Amino acid sequence: MKCLVTFILLLSGFNSWAGGEGVFDRGNGGDVVICNSEEGPRYQLLDMYELKQRGFSLWSYATMETSASELLNQVLNRLSRRHPQFVRELRYELFLFTSEVKFISGRLPNVQDEGHYVLEEGCYLEQLAVQWTEKSSFGRRYDISLDLWDKLDAKNQAALILHELVYRLVIKKSKHPGVKTSVEFRTYVALFFSEEYEWAESEIDLPPTIWPIPR
Numbered sequence: 001m002k003c004l005v006t007f008i009l010l011l012s013g014f015n016s017w018a019g020g021e022g023v024f025d026r027g028n029g030g031d032v033v034i035c036n037s038e039e040g041p042r043y044q045l046l047d048m049y050e051l052k053q054r055g056f057s058l059w060s061y062a063t064m065e066t067s068a069s070e071l072l073n074q075v076l077n078r079l080s081r082r083h084p085q086f087v088r089e090l091r092y093e094l095f096l097f098t099s100e101v102k103f104i105s106g107r108l109p110n111v112q113d114e115g116h117y118v119l120e121e122g123c124y125l126e127q128l129a130v131q132w133t134e135k136s137s138f139g140r141r142y143d144i145s146l147d148l149w150d151k152l153d154a155k156n157q158a159a160l161i162l163h164e165l166v167y168r169l170v171i172k173k174s175k176h177p178g179v180k181t182s183v184e185f186r187t188y189v190a191l192f193f194s195e196e197y198e199w200a201e202s203e204i205d206l207p208p209t210i211w212p213i214p215r
Contacts, residue, residue, distance in 0.1 A: 028111060028113055028130070028131045028167055028171075028182075029108070029110075029111040029113055029127055029128070029129055029130045029131065030045065030046070030047075030127075030128045030129040030160050030163045030164060031045070031046040031114055031125045031126065031127060031128055032044065032045060032046070032125070032126050032127075032128040032148050032151075032152070032156075033045075033046050033049040033119060033123055033124075033125060034123065034124055034125075034126055035119075035120060035122055035123040036122045036123075037122070041151075043148065043151040043152055043156070044152075044156055045128070045152070045156045045159045045160050045163065046114065046117065046125065046186060047159055047163055047186040047189040047190050047193075048155065048156055048159050048189075048190065048193065049119075049123075050117065050186055050187075050190055051190040051193065051194060053118065054187060054190055054191075055196075056190055056191060056193075056194035056195070056196050057194060057195045057196065058155075058193065058194065058195070059193050059194055059195050059197070060195060061074055062155040062158075062193055063155075066154060067154055068154040068155075068157035068158040068161070069158075071154055071155055071158040072094075072158040072161055072162060075158065075162060075192055075193065076090060076091065076162075078192065078197060079192060089169055090162075090165050090166065090169065093165045093168050093169060094161070094165055097142065097161065097164065097165065097168075099139065100135065100139060100140060100141040100142055101140070101141075101142040101143075101144060102140045102142070102143055102144070103144050103145075103146040103149060104143055104144070104145065104146060105145075105146055105147060106145075106147075107126070107127070107145070108127040108128070108129070108130050108143055108145050109127065109130065110127050111127065111130060113181055113182050114181065114182060114183075115181025115182060115183040116181070116183055117183075126145075126148060127145070128144065128145055128148045128149070128160065129142060129143065129144045129145070129160060129163075129164060130142070130143045131164055131167060131168065133171075141168075142164060144160075155193065158193075159189055159193055162189055162192065163182075163185070163186070163189050166185060166188070166189070167182070167185060170185075
């Protein structure tokens with residue numbers, strides 16, 4: 001299960017969202033890009049697949065042998081240098097995430113919130129995660145495909161969790177929760193996992209308590 005139990009336990013030890021039409025009646029989601037190759041299929045979170053398309057290069061730390069939880073923690077540490085309140089709220093959502101997530105077998109419903117994206121020939125999307133508007137009677141808010149999760153490496157697992165956390169923060173704080181696609185948000189997730197964030201950090205003026213929708 002690719003250290004699934006360890007990952008969840010580590011997440012819970014930290015101390016310290018993209019919508020369809022209307023009012024998110026189908027929930028929000030994260031997608032995996034599956035590309036066929038001679039070596040076999042490759043799996044990447046859409047945000048990370050688009051990283052190079054957006055002109056970014058992968059953060060060197062993300063290439064090291066590390067766990068998803070440690071990598072996510074380091075990404076949040078990067079963000080906290082300039083946006084400590086934003087990261088405090090993300091860490092709180094991370095704490096809630098550990099008790100609100102369920103890894104399930106089988107395919108998840110397609111929430112169709114991707115907006116514009118470009119895939120290479122031989123690549124296609126699958127729904128990797130769904131974040132529901134309301135929690136279930138059992139306290140569940142996030143469904144993640146276990147089959148697809150197990151195909152991801154640590155950096156893509158960490159990026160998925162960050163993807164879900166920032167969207168959750170948007171839902172809670174936005175006065176206009178009518179965002180119909182995840183295009184702009186995927187750009188930021190990719191940026192936070194890139195080398196370019198090191199020099200772009202001073203140019204990014206994130207509001208301290210809400211997700212930075214570009215204006």
